[in-house]
Amino acid sequence: MDLWILFGVFTLLMFIGTPIAFCLGAASFATVLYLGLPPLVVFQRLNSGMSAFSLMAIPFFIYAGDLMVRGGIAQRIVSFAGSLVGHLRGGLGQVNIIAATMFGGISGSAVAEAAAVGGLMIPQMKARGYGADYAVNVTSMAALIALLLPPSQNMIIYSIAGGGKISIADLFTAGIMPGLLLAASLMVTAYFVARKRGYPIERFQGFARAGRLAVIAIPGLLLIGIIFGGVRSGIFTATESSCIAVVYALLVTVFGYKSMKWDDFVHATMGAVRTTAMVLLIIGTAASFSWLMAYLKVPLALIAGMNAISTDPLVVLLLLNVLMLLLGTFMDMGPMIIICTPIFLPMATHYGVDPVHFGVILILNLGIGLNTPPVGTVQFVACAVGKITVWEAMRSIWPFYGAGIVVLGLVTYIPAISLWLPSVFK
DSSP, X not given: OHHHHHHHHHHHHHHXXXXXXXXXHHHHHHHHHHHTOOTHHHHHHHHHHHOOGGXXXXXXXXXXXXXXXXXXXXXXXXXXXXXXXXXXXXXXXHHHHHHHHHHHXXXXXXXXXXXXXXXXXXHHHHHTTOOHHHHHHHHHHHGGGGGTSTTOHHHHHHHHHTTSOSOHHHHHHHTHHHHHHHHHHHHHHHHHHHHHHTOOBOOOOOHHHHHHHHHHHHHHHHHHHHHHHHHHHTSSOHHHHHHHHHHHHHIXXXXXXXXXXXXXXXXXXXXXXXXXXXXXXXXXXXXXXXXXXXXXXXXXXXXXXXXXXXXXXXXXXXXXXXXXXHHHTTSOHHHHHHHHHHHHHHHHHHTTOOHHHHHHHHHHHHHHHTTSTTSOHHHHHHHHHHTOOHHHHHTTOHHHHHHHHHHHHHHHHOTHHHHHHHHHTO
């Protein structure tokens, strides 16, 4: 009965449109009351969930991303990407993906990437004869690359949800190859879809122009090396690197590009504060929810149920992927990571899956959910920028979904894709 109350209250509130943080908190409170535990337990767990020092990295990375978008770094990265791949079939689609890959290594946020790169690319693509659905689908799927590349905020959340024992440096490193693989698969897909639709080829503007744009974009792109190199080498932690990212973003946009205005600075600051408040409230209430699931031995029950179906690790991973894909369509990614990790990570390690490898699987899997209704946040942002309905985008997104699923399958069943690069740095 206790599990029925926990999941029943949560599901009921979610379906009537209650914000996820309040769904998690109310379900936890109702279950604690039913179990006869002190209600203070919920607030203690909420507080402890938000008090982890490593969580400080999230607001600062959010802030750095906002500063870079408003300070013009994204525009310069898009221009540089255009000089590299704009001459390929469906050139602006290819530019979109390359720009998303570069900016993803700076922002760490799929939603920020969809808004920043999509805001620049979708209007241009529509003006040059590309279908609005094509522009939106390329943007929304390419935005998922940011989830895998450092400084992915979701990698940090996963590490904390896993008990804080999983190396953030290893997670940052493990996501690089899958992220690049996703980018390559989307570029191939965009090419064939553009070819089928007869989209134009942009004129190659020469290596000299590409070189000039590269020099202009270098100050922004250097941040990728600073974050990854510093964390990986142990010079500073992920939390410290987020603070350095904010300072560096301010220096580049204010003194380097001289493109940061006072109003932009204020809007970036307020936007980061609002986003941080929402994220931390979700993390806190999800911590209470996760503690109750552990208290009620949900992971052990699921392991027993999975053993009844199959003990083959390959089958178990397939079942976990299908389950996470379904769950990812109904909830946003942050709370899903916090809820799923305490349940699925013990199951995965029980069958011999490395925690770092499973983190990449989980984040890529739930990332695809960000692009799937009814709670497809990234898709909603891209559709809003492209001024089309979600239904219009869904009718033609299937080739891009297919590319994402293929990459998910490769990452799941070929651990070396995720684990080889971290092993190089050991």
